[in-house]
Amino acid sequence: MKNYVLLPIAGFLSIAPLHVALAEDGLQGFSQERLGRIAPVMKQEIAKGTMPGAVTLIARNGQIVHFEAHGSLDAAKTKPMAKDAVFRAFSMTKPFTSVAAMALVEQGKMSLRDPISNWMPELKQMNVLAEQTDERGRTTRVAVPAKRQITVQDLLRHTSGFTYAGSAPFPELKEAYEKAEIESRNVDLPPEELIKRLASIPLAYEPGTRWEYGVSTDVLGVLVERVSGKRLDQFLDEILFKPLKMKDTSFQASAEQMPRLADALDTDPQKADAWKWVRVEADPGKRYRLGGAAAVTTAEDYFRFAQMMLNKGELDGVRVLSRETVEYMMSDHIAGLQGSPAPTTGPGYGFGLGFGVRLQEGVAWVPGSTGDSMWAGAGGTSFTIDPREKIVGVFMAAAPTPRLHTRFLFKNLLYGALVD
Structure with missing residues (x-):
């Protein structure tokens, strides 16, 4: 009736x-009819072979208005996707590690202007590649002493001069990173060995001059360990995961989580190398904790983290960071510097301390608000935090190769459903 x-x-x-x-x-300004577009679009993408499945979550004013599972959990498409599916977070780990570092800053144990050599003397006297022209006009790159030391802020905002092998700007750096196994892709590199090997490789750029995506957050994770005296995963459990009741977020998939671990299609050309790199199924053992890549999480757990950031550092009575610290982290820290996070964010974004930060309404590839923050993982996950609209969006998929397509598709669907 x-x-x-x-x-x-x-x-x-x-x-x-x-x-x-x-x-x-209860929809907080979202249209039910427009939110209803998300499932058919996900179904279409799954049918096209973009991904086996996905979990989508949208919240406004702290209230979840959309939370659905789509498609399959496994590559063979024999298990339905569930809302509590566990995903490899890849670079969505970086905001966790950044929050851990800022918690130590708030505790007075370090400051952003501190040279990291205060705790990592191995990295005190770094060399940097510089172009040199000989008398015949031939230009070569040589290693020269860096003009200043790497600071804590440099690690947080990716201006340290460290890079990734796959995106290294110079072939000699790519070769050096791969030979030294800097990213621990094929061997279990201990944290002390990571720092030792990095010390022997020149930086790509002078510290503080250019945004260059790379292992900065992995080094930051080792720094957090040295300053806190605890393993990174244990420290994050203590200050973040357990207080926020992020029960499925860790640096290793547990035996209970394994049946819920989402898998990519076997036909995805990037799957094998990516899954081997993070190795979330195995005990990390002596390997450094990959503060930039190795967490596992769920859509709801990540929502709780993102909502804490949207709430200026607090969730359900638990305060992780101060309001000022959160606002500082989600402000642009690379204004006037070279380089851009556009390969991840699309155009129109700067970078804060662990987050891409939207600089203006236009220019970007998708709708959003000035000041909205986002990041994404190489495995196919992404999130957005929009302080002006009080929105959190989380997209979870195990689909490395089409990740740019899916992250922007989800944002278009999210903002296309917002009517008030």
Whole structure:
């Protein structure tokens, strides 16, 4: 039986079905009909072979208005995707490690202007590649002493001069990183060995002059360990995961989580190398904790983290960071410097301390707000935090190769459903 509500119309009372009158209640300015577009689009992408499945979550004003699982959990498409599916976070680990570092800053144990050599003397006297022209006009790159030391801020904002092998700007750096196994892709490199080997390789650029994506957050994770005296995963459990009740977030998939671990299609050309790199199924043992890549998490757990950041450092009565610290982290820290996070964010974004930060309404490839923050993982996951609209969006998929397509597709669907 339908309930009815009386609606005033031109001085008269009109009887309308209550379920119609209240259909948009609880949706926080989102349209139910437009949110309903998400599932068919996901179904279409799954049918096209973009991914086996996905989990999508949208919240506004702290209230979840959309939370759905789509498609399959496994590559063979024999298990339905579930809302509590566990995903390899890849670079969505970086904001966790950045928060851990800022917690130590708030505790007075380090500051952003500190040289990291205070705790990592191995990295005190770094060399940097510089172009040199001989008398015949031939230009070569040589290693020269860096003009200043790497600071804590440099690690947080990716201006340290460290890089990744796959995106190294110079072939000699790519070769050096691969030979030294800097990213621990094929061997279990201990944290002390990571720092020792990095010390012997020139930086790509002078510290503080250019945004260059790379192992900065992995080094930051080792720094957090040396300053806190605890393993990175244990420290994050203590200050972040357990206080926020992120029960499925860790640096190793547990035996209980393994049946819920989402897999990519076997036909995805990037799957084998990516999955081998993070190795979340295995005990990390002596390997450094990959503060930039190795967490596992769920859509709901990541929502809780992102909502804490949207709330200026607090969730459900638990304060992780101060309001000022969160606002500082989600402000642009690379203004006037070379380089850009556009390969991950698309155009129109700067970078804060662990987050890409939108600089203006236009220019970007998708709608959003000035000041919205985002990042994404190489395995196919992404998130957005929009402080102006009070929105959190989380997209989880195990699909490395089409990740740019899926992250922007989800943002278009999210903002396309916002009507008020």
